Amino acid sequence: xxxxxxSSRYLVKRTGEKVFLECVQDMxxxxxxxxxxxxxxxxxxxxxSYDVKMKEKGDIPEGYxxxxxxxxxxxxxxxxxxxxxxxxxxxASSSWTSGGALAQETQYFGPGTRLLVL
Amino acid sequence: xxxxxxDPGPFNVPEGATVAFNCTYSNSxxxxxxxxxxxxxxxxxxxxxxxxxxxxxxxxxxxxxxxSQYISLLIRDSKLSDSATYLCVVNxxxxxxxxxxxxxxxxxxxx
Numbered sequence: 001x002x003x004x005x006x007s008s009r010y011l012v013k014r015t016g017e018k019v020f021l022e023c024v025q026d027m028x029x030x031x032x033x034x035x036x037x038x039x040x041x042x043x044x045x046x047x048x049s050y051d052v053k054m055k056e057k058g059d060i061p062e063g064y065x066x067x068x069x070x071x072x073x074x075x076x077x078x079x080x081x082x083x084x085x086x087x088x089x090x091x092a093s094s095s096w097t098s099g100g101a102l103a104q105e106t107q108y109f110g111p112g113t114r115l116l117v118l
Numbered sequence: 119x120x121x122x123x124x125d126p127g128p129f130n131v132p133e134g135a136t137v138a139f140n141c142t143y144s145n146s147x148x149x150x151x152x153x154x155x156x157x158x159x160x161x162x163x164x165x166x167x168x169x170x171x172x173x174x175x176x177x178x179x180x181x182x183x184x185x186s187q188y189i190s191l192l193i194r195d196s197k198l199s200d201s202a203t204y205l206c207v208v209n210x211x212x213x214x215x216x217x218x219x220x221x222x223x224x225x226x227x228x229x
Contacts, residue, residue, distance in 0.1 A: 033216070040221070041221065042205075042219050042220060042221035042222060043162070043205075043219040045216055045217075048216060058216065090161055090162075106152075106164050106167075107164075107217060108164075109161035109162050109163070110161060111160070111161050112160075112161050
């Protein structure tokens with residue numbers, strides 16, 4: 001069974017603090033993703049990575065950075081937390097599997113971290 | 119900008135009912151399609167992939183209409199345990215691309 005774990009289920013931080021959210025997957029997946037999910041807005045992609053030390057911006061990267069030093073670990077960093085970063089943060093990982101002529105990608109999600117910034 | 123639109127919901131149905139969710143996507147180059155299920159306060163999990171010919175998994179049937187850029191999910195004989203939010207998800211290509219998630223449609227099945 002694929003397992004994606006996140007370092008905290010709930011986190012409370014103060015405005016201006018530096019926040020680290022950690023994600024680890026145990027299936028040797030190449031691809032890892034960070035999303036945030038907010039009511040009425042759905043899941044929005046923050047950053048993703050297709051390889052160690054590689055990162056790509058998603059749809060809403062502002063105010064965030066990431067680190068992927070090892071294949072199994074993908075960290076999301078809030079350099080200076082702000083109240084508008086209060087959200088549910090979801091990490092996901094995936095690997096390409098062949099589906100005939102088309103590669104399919106199934107993303108497996110961690111349980112999420114609910115971050116409250118005061 | 120890639121967009122995936124879903125019925126707003128919530129859908130309130132009695133046990134045993136048949137319910138259908140619809141989804142449209144904006145990018146005609148999209149290659150693969152999925153339905154994910156998300157229980158309250160839990161993470162999304164893959165329910166089923168959607169294939170061009172349509173596919174069925176027990177009480178769940180997914181259909182794809184590429185010409186209309188439309189995806190559907192049909193749930194027959196609804197169970198209380200089907201109560202969840204259903205997310206329509208699209209991948210625009212088979213290369214290094216990312217998934218675009220719809221905002222989801224909530225289903226509430228009542229006794």
